[in-house]
Amino acid sequence: MAKIIIDRERCKGCELCTLICPQKIIVMSKSFNKKSYHPAELMNPEKCTGCAFCAMTCPDVAIEVYK
Amino acid sequence: MGVKKLMKQVFTKPKSLTDVPFTYCPGCHHGIIHRLVAEAMDDLNIAEDTIGIAPVGCAVFAYLFFECDMIVAAHGRAPAIATGIKRVKPDNIVFTYQGDGDLASIGTAEIVHAANRGEKITVIFVNNAIYGMTGGQMAPTTLEGQITQTSPYGRDSKTMGMPIRICELLSTLNSPAYIARVALTKPAYIVKAKKAIKKAFQYQLDGKGFALVEVLSTCPTSWGLSPKEANEWLNEKMIPYYPLGEFKNVEEVS
Numbered sequence: 287m288a289k290i291i292i293d294r295e296r297c298k299g300c301e302l303c304t305l306i307c308p309q310k311i312i313v314m315s316k317s318f319n320k321k322s323y324h325p326a327e328l329m330n331p332e333k334c335t336g337c338a339f340c341a342m343t344c345p346d347v348a349i350e351v352y353k
Numbered sequence: 354m355g356v357k358k359l360m361k362q363v364f365t366k367p368k369s370l371t372d373v374p375f376t377y378c379p380g381c382h383h384g385i386i387h388r389l390v391a392e393a394m395d396d397l398n399i400a401e402d403t404i405g406i407a408p409v410g411c412a413v414f415a416y417l418f419f420e421c422d423m424i425v426a427a428h429g430r431a432p433a434i435a436t437g438i439k440r441v442k443p444d445n446i447v448f449t450y451q452g453d454g455d456l457a458s459i460g461t462a463e464i465v466h467a468a469n470r471g472e473k474i475t476v477i478f479v480n481n482a483i484y485g486m487t488g489g490q491m492a493p494t495t496l497e498g499q500i501t502q503t504s505p506y507g508r509d510s511k512t513m514g515m516p517i518r519i520c521e522l523l524s525t526l527n528s529p530a531y532i533a534r535v536a537l538t539k540p541a542y543i544v545k546a547k548k549a550i551k552k553a554f555q556y557q558l559d560g561k562g563f564a565l566v567e568v569l570s571t572c573p574t575s576w577g578l579s580p581k582e583a584n585e586w587l588n589e590k591m592i593p594y595y596p597l598g599e600f601k602n603v604e605e606v607s
């Protein structure tokens with residue numbers, strides 16, 4: 287059981303986390319954050335392994351990982 | 354949720370970073386490099402004693418992001434300022450954070466001589482093969498054929514020379530204690546980059562001498578690529594010319 291929390295206001299919508307996630311469970315939201323970026327969102331949270339690859343690659347330190 | 358309570362936080366923002374959001378473009382590796390430097394300061398518990406020197410370049414605002422004392426140097430002069438501070442305050446940990454325009458162009462003299470004197474400082478060198486802040490001009494590290502604002506037909510080595518490999522160049526000197534080149538485009542690379550950056554601070558703590566880590570970095574904005582394409586370009590074009598690895602390590606007898 288693992289879980290990530292994405293700070294949608296820190297996110298700049300770069301998509302690097304969506305590409306690196308081995309489970310492919312991060313997607314870009316259709317909505318905008320206050321900076322007018324489409325923030326990343328977790329889909330199918332039950333598939334998260336807590337590997338933290340997404341957090342390691344995030345240039346804006348917007349992801350926390352729990353395991 | 355009971356299960357949630359049992360979960361432990363395994364990744365969070367390091368304490369040596371402030372809460373100020375980075376001013377970098379989406380997907381720019383400067384942010385990852387800041388995080389790794391801050392993690393190294395956390396791991397070694399040195400933020401209180403550390404003095405960082407920010408460059409001129411996109412990282413000019415680095416003083417807003419690190420929870421340690423910071424100074425901004427004139428363009429390329431960070432190693433000279435670091436030298437002065439480290440010699441006056443040898444018990445402090447002193448690092449410079451410099452782009453390739455800063456370190457490998459206007460500041461070439463400063464870095465070569467600081468390395469040659471074996472100043473006991475840590476240098477984080479961000480090589481993104483371009484001048485980011487000023488809108489994408491050619492840097493000494495720009496690849497052959499690479500199109501920039503000042504090489505619109507691509508860098509031509511006949512008139513512009515070949516891209517400078519700083520790690521290899523500085524490794525010819527006797528004094529440096531540690532010189533390594535790393536990248537951040539894969540999880541395994543990021544783990545190695547973290548180790549190298551931590552080592553570069555540890556060597557200063559141990560008084561071993563000059564330590565430099567070159568980080569191959571993206572500039573999606575000035576390269577005119579998406580963050581994903583920029584990562585691919587770095588893997589396909591930069592790594593073959595700028596091989597990763599340790600070029601000098603006083604710890605290892607070769």
Ligand SMILES: Cc1ncc(C[n+]2csc(CCOP(=O)(O)OP(=O)(O)O)c2C)c(N)n1
Pocket residue numbers: 408409410411412428451452453454455456459479481483484485486487492572
């Ligand atoms: C003495 C001086 N010359 C030139 C400039 C203009 N200038 C500002 S940043 C920069 C280069 C930035 O490129 P780099 O060091 O690679 O950092 P990046 O922005 O790519 O992170 C230049 C030439 C300046 N500020 N001061």
Ligand code: SF4
Pocket residue numbers: 288290306307308309310311312333334335336337338339340341351
């Ligand atoms: S922790 Fe790993 S599996 Fe979970 S979202 Fe991040 S990259 Fe994907």
Ligand code: SF4
Pocket residue numbers: 292296297298299300301302303304325326340343344345346347348349380
């Ligand atoms: S890597 Fe970070 S900034 Fe980029 S989309 Fe994912 S959460 Fe947002």
Ligand code: SF4
Pocket residue numbers: 376377378381382383411481485486571572573574575
């Ligand atoms: S211009 Fe380039 S180096 Fe500067 S913040 Fe933007 S992507 Fe990063």
